[in-house]
Amino acid sequence: MIAMNLKIDGHSPIPIRRQLTEQLKHVIESGGVPADQTLPSIRELAGFLGINPNTVARVIEDLKQSGYVEARRGRGVFVAPAVPARPSPHLREAFLQDTVIRAAALGMTADDLSVGVLSLAGIRPTAIRGAVEVLLVECSPPELDFFARQLEAHLPVRVDKVLLGELAAVTRRQKHAGRWRAAVTSFCHLPQVEQLLKGKGVPVIALLAEAHLETLHRLAQFPSGTRVGVASTTVETAHNLEHSIANASLPNIALVGACPAEGAALGRLLRRVDVVVCSSAAAERVRGLAGSSVQVMIDDRALDQRAIEMLAALLVRENGDRPAGAARAARRGLSPRPSNGRERRRGAVRATTQRT
Numbered sequence: 158m159i160a161m162n163l164k165i166d167g168h169s170p171i172p173i174r175r176q177l178t179e180q181l182k183h184v185i186e187s188g189g190v191p192a193d194q195t196l197p198s199i200r201e202l203a204g205f206l207g208i209n210p211n212t213v214a215r216v217i218e219d220l221k222q223s224g225y226v227e228a229r230r231g232r233g234v235f236v237a238p239a240v241p242a243r244p245s246p247h248l249r250e251a252f253l254q255d256t257v258i259r260a261a262a263l264g265m266t267a268d269d270l271s272v273g274v275l276s277l278a279g280i281r282p283t284a285i286r287g288a289v290e291v292l293l294v295e296c297s298p299p300e301l302d303f304f305a306r307q308l309e310a311h312l313p314v315r316v317d318k319v320l321l322g323e324l325a326a327v328t329r330r331q332k333h334a335g336r337w338r339a340a341v342t343s344f345c346h347l348p349q350v351e352q353l354l355k356g357k358g359v360p361v362i363a364l365l366a367e368a369h370l371e372t373l374h375r376l377a378q379f380p381s382g383t384r385v386g387v388a389s390t391t392v393e394t395a396h397n398l399e400h401s402i403a404n405a406s407l408p409n410i411a412l413v414g415a416c417p418a419e420g421a422a423l424g425r426l427l428r429r430v431d432v433v434v435c436s437s438a439a440a441e442r443v444r445g446l447a448g449s450s451v452q453v454m455i456d457d458r459a460l461d462q463r464a465i466e467m468l469a470a471l472l473v474r475e476n477g478d479r480p481a482g483a484a485r486a487a488r489r490g491l492s493p494r495p496s497n498g499r500e501r502r503r504g505a506v507r508a509t510t511q512r513t
Contacts, residue, residue, distance in 0.1 A: 161189055161197075165206050171271060173208055177216045185225050185240055192240070195233045196226060288315045289472055292340040292359065294350050296321040297391045299438070300343070304364060307460035308341070312469060321346055324353050339471050341464075343397065360471060364464045372434060372456040373405045379432065380409065386430035387415035388423055390438045398434065398458055418442045427451055 161184050165176055184190055196202075199217060203210040217234055220226040224241045226234050260270040293308070293316045295301045305316040317337065319327050340361045342350045347363045354361060376385065387402065389395040392415075399415035413429050416422040418439030424446060427433060432452045435443045444453050 163206060165208060166268075169268060169271060174212050174215055174219075177202075177206070177208075177213070178219050181216065181220060182223075182225060185236055190236050192236050192238050195235050198233065288313050289338045290315045290317060290336050291468075291472075292337040293318050294321055294324055294340060294342040294346060295393075296346065297393050299390045299394055300397075303394070303458070304341070304343075304460070308465075308468070311460070311465045312472070314472075321349065324350065328353055328357060339468065341468060345397075362464065362468050362471060364460060364468075369456055369459050372454060373402070373407065375454060376402070376405075376410055376432070376434075377407050383410045383432060384413050384430045385410045386413045386426045386433045388418040388426065388433055388435040388439050388443050389415075390418060390436060392417050394436060398436070398456065401458065402434065 161181075163177065163180050163184075165173055167173070169176065181196075190196065196217075197205070199210050199213045203213045206213075217226065221228065221234075224237055227237050228234050257267055257270065260267070265273070289312075291308070291314050293301060293304055295304060295318075298320070301318040301320070305318055308314055308316055321342075337359050340350060340354055340359050341364050342361065344363045347361065351361050376383075379385075385402070387395050387399040389398055395415035395417060399412060403412055410432075414426055416426050418435060419442065423443070427443075427447050430451060432454060433443060433447060434454045434456050436457050437455050440453065440455055447453055
């Protein structure tokens with residue numbers, strides 16, 4: 158027995174055909190109907206949902222064209238053995254849930270949100286299909302790993318990690334530069350990365366990793382004059398975290414300095430502070446030397462949301478500037494070639510279709 162919870166809203170501004178197509182795609186992608194399993198017939202779906210069979214037939218044809226289902230003569234319509242993979246379904250789901258919740262907090266229903274989006278007539282960016290490859294440049298492996306994890310957790314991207322000292326050699330291989338949609342690096346490396354990528358047609362965005370708000374809130378609770386130090390696995394990550402805390406301009410603390418979590422420098426720093434903020438990777442080493450007189454706070458930083466939004470906007474803009482066949486051609490490893498009805502509404506209908 159297979160159950161598909163489908164809802165058709167006859168009052169929605171979204172065409173019924175589009176509503177049903179997207180819901181069936183979601184059911185198939187989420188495993189609600191397994192591969193090689195038959196779908197309910199057109200007549201059954203139309204009857205369950207109370208909509209025109211012609212609309213259902215068009216939906217099935219849409220699903221065939223996009224590779225989700227296939228017709229088998231005399232047997233019906235089946236879910237394809239390998240359905241198309243839309244980029245980062247977990248990111249899409251999280252984004253949609255967050256958007257609906259934030260809209261509700263502003264007094265908007267899901268329908269209000271749909272209408273609002275459709276009313277933005279001048280904003281119709283081309284959707285990005287598949288993961289986009291971006292270049293990440295940093296001066297240490299820990300920084301590369303940190304930023305790569307953050308980027309891939311927020312956007313459907315594949316991150317090509319390159320150390321700053323190796324970028325000149327890498328960019329001399331022309332095939333590499335051509336596949337990057339954008340390059341990202343921290344603010345302190347921005348001028349150097351821009352210079353090395355000059356003329357490559359790769360836009361560069363500066364990323365900022367900030368201390369978590371929880372860390373800043375805890376630091377703000379300490380008495381005036383509290384001495385704070387910062388330690389991390391490398392000098393660069395330590396100074397970046399220190400810079401982020403300094404930007405918060407907390408009046409009650411005095412930043413003493415930052416250092417890597419090793420060697421004599423760490424011991425000297427710990428003797429001069431009341432609190433030390435460190436990354437989780439450095440925590441064991443720091444705790445081992447800090448003793449009971451120094452409070453240790455863990456903070457692995459978070460990528461600034463504004464940087465994520467800037468990169469997302471750039472990727473969408475770059476995607477829109479590409480020819481229509483570019484994404485498909487890129488996936489085939491080819492150079493891109495430039496390529497120059499609603500039915501009468503009924504009331505909202507909810508149905509659970511079942512298929513034995």
